[in-house]
Amino acid sequence: MKLITAIIREVQLDKVREALIEADIKRITVSRVSGHGQQRIEEMYRGQIIVPDLIPKIKIEIAVNDAFVDITVDTILRAARTNENGSVGDGKIFISPLEECIRIRTGERGGTAI
Amino acid sequence: MKKRWKRILLSLTFLFVGFTGLYASDGVKIDTGATAWMLTSTALVLLMVPGLAMFYGGLVRSKNVLGTIMHSFVAMGIISVIWVIVGYSMSFGKNVLGGWFGWNPDYFFLKGIDTKVMDAGIPEYVFSMFQGKFAIITPALIAGAFAERVSFKAYCFFIAIWSILVYNPLCHWVWASDGFLFNLGARGAIDFAGGTVVHISAGVSGLVAAIYLGSRRGYPYQVIRPNNLVITMLGAGLLWVGWFGFNAGSSVSSGLSTAQALTATQAAAASGALAWVIIESFHQGKATALGFASGILAGLVAVTPAAGVVQPYGAMTLGIAASIICYMAIQVKNKLGYDDSLDAFGIHGVGGISGALLLTFFIRPSWMQEAVAAKGVWTIWNQLAVQALAVGIAISYAAIMTFIIIVVLNKFVKFKATEDDEMAGLDRAYHGERGYGMLNPS
Numbered sequence: 001m002k003l004i005t006a007i008i009r010e011v012q013l014d015k016v017r018e019a020l021i022e023a024d025i026k027r028i029t030v031s032r033v034s035g036h037g038q039q040r041i042e043e044m045y046r047g048q049i050i051v052p053d054l055i056p057k058i059k060i061e062i063a064v065n066d067a068f069v070d071i072t073v074d075t076i077l078r079a080a081r082t083n084e085n086g087s088v089g090d091g092k093i094f095i096s097p098l099e100e101c102i103r104i105r106t107g108e109r110g111g112t113a114i
Numbered sequence: 115m116k117k118r119w120k121r122i123l124l125s126l127t128f129l130f131v132g133f134t135g136l137y138a139s140d141g142v143k144i145d146t147g148a149t150a151w152m153l154t155s156t157a158l159v160l161l162m163v164p165g166l167a168m169f170y171g172g173l174v175r176s177k178n179v180l181g182t183i184m185h186s187f188v189a190m191g192i193i194s195v196i197w198v199i200v201g202y203s204m205s206f207g208k209n210v211l212g213g214w215f216g217w218n219p220d221y222f223f224l225k226g227i228d229t230k231v232m233d234a235g236i237p238e239y240v241f242s243m244f245q246g247k248f249a250i251i252t253p254a255l256i257a258g259a260f261a262e263r264v265s266f267k268a269y270c271f272f273i274a275i276w277s278i279l280v281y282n283p284l285c286h287w288v289w290a291s292d293g294f295l296f297n298l299g300a301r302g303a304i305d306f307a308g309g310t311v312v313h314i315s316a317g318v319s320g321l322v323a324a325i326y327l328g329s330r331r332g333y334p335y336q337v338i339r340p341n342n343l344v345i346t347m348l349g350a351g352l353l354w355v356g357w358f359g360f361n362a363g364s365s366v367s368s369g370l371s372t373a374q375a376l377t378a379t380q381a382a383a384a385s386g387a388l389a390w391v392i393i394e395s396f397h398q399g400k401a402t403a404l405g406f407a408s409g410i411l412a413g414l415v416a417v418t419p420a421a422g423v424v425q426p427y428g429a430m431t432l433g434i435a436a437s438i439i440c441y442m443a444i445q446v447k448n449k450l451g452y453d454d455s456l457d458a459f460g461i462h463g464v465g466g467i468s469g470a471l472l473l474t475f476f477i478r479p480s481w482m483q484e485a486v487a488a489k490g491v492w493t494i495w496n497q498l499a500v501q502a503l504a505v506g507i508a509i510s511y512a513a514i515m516t517f518i519i520i521v522v523l524n525k526f527v528k529f530k531a532t533e534d535d536e537m538a539g540l541d542r543a544y545h546g547e548r549g550y551g552m553l554n555p556s
Contacts, residue, residue, distance in 0.1 A: 010177075011538035014331070044546040056548070 001098035001111060002069050006060045007035065008080040008091040013058045019079035020062075025072055027114070029061040039089030057091065063098055065111045145235025151368035152240045158359025159247035163190055163254060165356055168349030169407070170258050173456050176341040178262045179549035181540025185257035185269060189250050192274050197246040198224055204282035205245065209292045215283040216290050234366050244363060245285070252281050252312045258456035259320025262338075263330045263536055266544035268529040272519065280319065280515045284311050284508060295504050299496060300489035301481070303504035306375065307364035309419025309470040310508040317463020318509050319516040321454060326520055327530045329453030331537065338455075341550075343403055350407035354383055357414050361421040375421035378429035379414065386413020386433035393441050411461050412436040416469030420476070428476025435472055436465045470505050474498040 008016055013030070020028065034054035042049050064072055073093055081090055103113040167186035174182045193201070200222065207218030220226025221242075230238040253273035287293040288305050295303045295310075305311060330338065340346060362376040390409025391401040413433030417424070420432055443464040444457055454460055474497050485492040520529060535543035542548070 011534075011542065014537045018332075042546075043548070 155359035155363025162356030165352030172346030177539025258458035306422035313466030382417030382433035415465035420473035
């Protein structure tokens with residue numbers, strides 16, 4: 001089992017969601033986060049350009065069985081990339097090993113609980 | 115006192131057509147009581163615009179909250195300017211072009227009314243500003259029908275053109291002394307504070323625009339959930355408060371007719387709200403906050419044309435009837451699947467039509483007696499025919515003109531937001547700002 005964590009642009013959330021649902025990956029957790037990577041964005045308040053230190057992003061977390069890692073990652077890559085070749089600020093995907101998964105309702109453990 | 119109200123309104127509208135003998139310079143005294151109330155009403159009606167901004171703003175997704183609020187706010191800018199330049203003249207000037215709209219050179223830039231006092235005893239500036247607020251809120255109401263999916267630039271052009279070609283002529287027909295709906299039947303089509311002019315025209319135009327532009331991405335399969343019902347409820351509250359200026363101010367006096375309109379307004383709003391939550395409790399099992407707010411609006415919209423002619427029991431019946439009919443209209447909308455995002459047609463269009471027609475059955479007897487005196491024979495069925503004709507004219511005119519405006523405008527400025535802009539949200543795409551910074555550490 002793996003935990004896939006993707007940090008993506010806020011504006012790409014709809015696209016990524018739709019692509020994941022199409023790929024039959026429907027169990028996800030989404031949160032608003034702020035962070036700092038290579039990207040620099042500009043917002044405008046009262047005619048002044050402001051460059052925020054921390055840029056709002058969306059974090060998607062998906063726990064998957066090993067067989068689904070590739071399709072999940074490919075789907076996110078395809079949907080979260082802006083332009084043909086992608087651009088700075090499109091985000092990152094982290095994959096980490098997942099030790100255990102327990103369904104609270106039944107108490108069942110492991111791959112079937114995902 | 116109905117007679118007095120009628121006389122005031124008539125003489126007041128005679129002023130518009132240029133009987134200069136009645137002006138202040140010739141000794142009409144300012145009625146400070148009436149003027150004070152009209153000033154207050156003017157401010158109250160303006161308060162409805164930020165109220166509407168909050169009401170609509172809370173109902174959209176968080177990425178569109180500022181864009182939606184701006185739809186109301188930018189109307190305060192654009193329409194105010196247009197109103198001062200030509201709007202007041204087109205609405206309350208003398209018939210031109212066969213009565214299509216009015217015109218009076220004195221009202222162009224309001225330059226000729228600097229020292230005028232109307233026969234009702236209020237400075238004409240006050241009346242023109244009061245009417246200007248109605249012109250502002252009407253196009254802002256339309257925005258609810260196509261929320262979350264239009265380009266800001268195209269919206270600005272749209273409301274400017276719509277105000278000139280749809281609102282001003284309708285306002286002239288219904289409220290100017292030589293408007294043809296004002297003179298229909300025995301005592302005119304009854305539209306006390308804007309059932310046809312404001313709510314039916316905005317609702318129907320919204321419906322046409324919503325169908326023409328198509329639905330939002332993912333509608334209706336993706337759930338599109340309100341981002342903040344708290345500001346929606348505050349907005350509904352402000353609308354209710356502001357509506358006292360809207361209805362009671364439309365008496366253009368400070369007296370009995372004002373009190374009648376005020377009471378009818380309160381009774382209709384309250385009974386509409388209660389009716390909605392009761393229906394909803396039986397139908398869905400929960401009494402929702404948004405349902406209560408929708409009931410308030412349905413009741414207020416329905417009593418708007420009626421406030422001057424119905425007594426409290428009539429107003430309460432109108433409020434309840436409007437909630438029932440609007441509730442059903444929204445169920446039908448869900449079945450038909452067109453995307454009237456925030457139910458501009460479902461509440462304002464349907465509620466306005468119900469109110470304008472049903473009010474006929476609750477007209478206070480003194481009004482009918484005067485109608486009989488004026489015409490000889492005049493029954494409620496005669497009046498119902500007049501109301502139906504006025505409603506039919508408002509619906510067809512608003513629908514046809516809105517369709518033409520959108521089709522033509524679309525050739526120059528793309529009305530619907532691009533798919534990317536819609537996904538990114540109006541706030542980011544058109545304003546470069548975020549509504550809720552505090553949701554993220556910054």
